[in-house]
Amino acid sequence: MANNHDSVKPWVMRGAHRQWLLREADDLFRFFEAASLGPSGSIAVPDTDGRPLASDGTTELHTTTRLVHCFALASLQGRPGADAIVDHGMRALWERHRDAQHGGYAWSFGPSGFVDDKKQAYGHAFVLLAASSALLAGHPDAGRLLADVTEILDTRFWEEAHGASAEEFTRDWRPFDTYRGQNSNMHLTEALMAAFEATGERAYLEKAHRIADLVVNRHARANGWHLPEHFTTDWQVDRAYDGNPIFRPFGTTPGHWLEWARLLVQLWELEGRASDWMLESARSLFAQAVADGWDGERGGFYYTLGWDGQARIADRYWWPACEGIAAAAALRGVTGEAFYEDWYRRIWDFSALYLIDRRHGGWHPQLGPDNRPKPEPFAGKPDLYHALQACLLPLLPTDIGLAKGLREGRLDGEKSIAS
Template sequence: MITSSNSTGSKLPDFWLDQAEHRAWLLADAGQQFAFFRKSLDPRGGFFNLDSPGNPLEDRTQDLHSTTRIVHSFALGRHIGTPGADVMIEQGMRHLLNVHRDRDHGGYVYATRGREVSDGRKLAYGHVFVLLAAASAMTCGHPDAKYLLEDVTDVLDRYFWEEEPGLFADEWNRDWTPFSTYRGMNANMHAIEAMLTAFEATGQTSYLRKAGRILDFFIEGIAPREGWRLPEHYTADWQIDRLYEGNPMFRPAGSTPGHSFELSRLLLQYWDLSGRPHDGSPAKARRLMEQALKDAWDTERGGFIYTLAHDGTVARADRYWWPVTEAIGAVAAVIKLERRSGDEEWYRRLWNFAADRLIDHQNGGWFPELDTGNRPADKQFRGKPDLYHSIQAVLYPLTPGISYPVRGLAVLGREH
C-alpha cells in the first residue's frame, strides 16, 4: 500500500495503473482497436471510413485529420509491436505526400475523395496534425518523415504562426487568400500536442518554445479569468468571441470540457519536457482537470456533457466518447505524479463507464456517441470515425512517465 503524504495517515487503495491485470486489459483493448482499424486500408490508396461493424462506407471523403491520425496512431502501435502497423503508416504517408499535399500552392488540403481534392481549404487544425503524423513517423524511422516534418513546419511558420500573440491563426483558402478572421483554441491545443511530439522526435527547442507560448496564453491568461473554463472562439486580435457558433462538432459555442482534459495533460507533458521547473504547473493542470470533472460529468447517466455556456451551465448535453478518453489521460497523468484516492476513484469510474457503454467488445473500437438511454447513437457520426482518442486512452496509462506516449511506448514495447 501507498500512504498519501498529505492525508491523515489513512492508506490509499491499490492503483489500477500498478496492477498487471489492468495493464493486460488495456493492451488487449489496444490490440482490438488496431485490428478493427486495419480494415480501413483502401487498396486503391488512402483509407476507408468504417461503419460500426467495420465495413467500408460508400463515402470516400477523407479529411486531413483522419489521414494523419491513422499515421500517428499506428506509429504508436508500431512501438509496441502491433502487426501491420508499418503498412498503415506507409499508406498514410503516401496519401499525405501525394494527395493531400498541394503541389500548386503548397500546404495540405483539408479533404480528398479518392485522389481528387474535395475541400481545398488550408486549416491550422489539419496542418498541426500533419506535424503530429510526421513527428510520430520519424520516431519509427520512416524515410519520408523528415521531409514531411520540415515541409509542414515551414508552412505553419509562414502562414499560420502569429509571433506577437504567440498563437496560430486558423484558416485560409486553397491559394492562401484570406478565408476568415476566426481564431480558435482547438487548433492551438492540438498544435501543442504536435509541437511536443516534434520536440521529442527532433530535439529542436523551437517546437517547445511555441508550445509554451500557446500554453501561457490559455493557462496563465484565459483560464484564471474564466473560472478555469476555456472559451473556444476568439476574434482576430485574440479577444474572446462569446457569440460565435460554427460547426456543431468542431466549433460549438461556449467551452468544451473535453478540451480542458486534453490541455491539462499537455501542460504536464510540457512541464516534464521542460525539466519540471518550479512554476506551479502541476497545480494548474489539476485545477483545470478538476473543474471540468465537476462541470461536465453526467451524474445520472455517466459520461461527459459536450459543451458549457459561458456561465458554466450545460449548453449541449450530448455525450461523445472522446471526452471520456481525454479525462482518462488527464487523471492518469496526475496519478503518475501523486497518488490520491480521489483520483483513483475517477480513474476507475471512467474506465468502468467506458467498458460498460463505449467499448464495442464484439467488433472492436469504441462507439462514438450515446443516446439518452446510454445506447450507441449515430446522430453526429456515421460508424466509428477514428482510433486517435481511444488508442491514446489505453496506451498513455501504460507508459512509465508523463511525457508524450512515444518515448514511454518504446520502453513498453521492449517489455512485451
C-alpha cells in the first residue's frame, strides 16, 4: 500500500466510499435488528449467525443502552422498524433496569428481577448516552430518562474534588471498593458531550472537560501517552492492578488511547477549539497507539500492553480497530495530514479482510494473533455500537456528534430537520 496520500483524494470525500460505509452500517442494522427483541423486556445478543444467542434471559445494562443509542441513530436516518426497537429498549431501561426503590440503574435483570443489582458508573454513562440520542430522535420518554440519570450521576457518582466519577456501589449506594477507572470516565465523557448537544446545558460539557483534563492532560501526558487504566480512590495510578481480563485488564489498552483521541477532537470542537492541549493530546495518543499497539507484521491492534510497552494480550478485538478508524478520520478532518489518511485506510483494510464476517454478518469480536476468529472470550457477536460508529462517524463533520449530526442533516448535506 502507498504510504503517502498527500495528492490523493481522501476516502471520506469519495462518493463510492461513503456509500460503502452506509451499506456497512445497513448490514449491521439488519444483523442486529432480527435478534434484538427478547421476551419480558430482555435484549437478545446475536449469535455468530445472527440468531438470538441462547441465554437465561439475563440482560446487561450496556447491552440495553447501546441498542437504544444505535437504533435512535437508525431512527434519525429514517430506518423503518428502528422506533420499535428504541421503544423496547427504553421500556427495559425504565421498567427493568431502573431501581424504583433506591434509584439508579441495576447492571442486569432476568425474568424474575435484578440479577446483578450493583450500580456501575460505566452503565450509567451509557444510560446518559442512550437518553441523549433518544431525545434527539424524538422519543417521548427520553426527557424523563435523561433527567433521572443526570441526577443520579450528579448526586451519587460525581466527585467534585477530583473532577471525575466514582466507580461502583451496592444497590443501596454503599461503596465497596477503592477502585477508580478511566474507562467508565471515558465513556461518561462521550455521554456528557451527547447530553450537551441534546440539551444545550453547558454543565455537561464542563464535566467532560474536567474528566479529560484529569485522565489525559494529567495522567496520560505524565506516562508518555501510555494512558493508565486503573487508579486508587485519590486518582493515583495503580500499576499493579490486575482485574477482569476483559474489562479491567492489567497494563494499558491501546484501543482506549485511540478512543480518547477521537473524543478529544470532538471536545476541542465543541468548546470552540479553545484548549490547544486537546488536539495535541489527541495527536500524541494516536501516534503512540499505532506505534506500540499495531502489529507491524500481521496487522491489527494488540488488546493490551504491559508497562514495558510489549504485547501482553496479543489477541485483536474488534473495537480498537473501530476506534482507530474513527480517530483517524477525525484527525485527518482537522489536520488534513496524509498520516491519518494512511492509517484510516490501513485499519479499514484490516477490518474488511479479517474482522467483518461476510459469510454470516456482523463483525468477529476477537481474533487470535494469527488473525483467525476465536470463540472466546466473547460469545456470539455482542456489540453493534463500536462497528456502527466506525461506519457513521467518518461521514459527519468533526464539529458535531452522531445523533445531533443526523438530526441536523449533516450527513451528505441533507436539509436540516432541526428547525
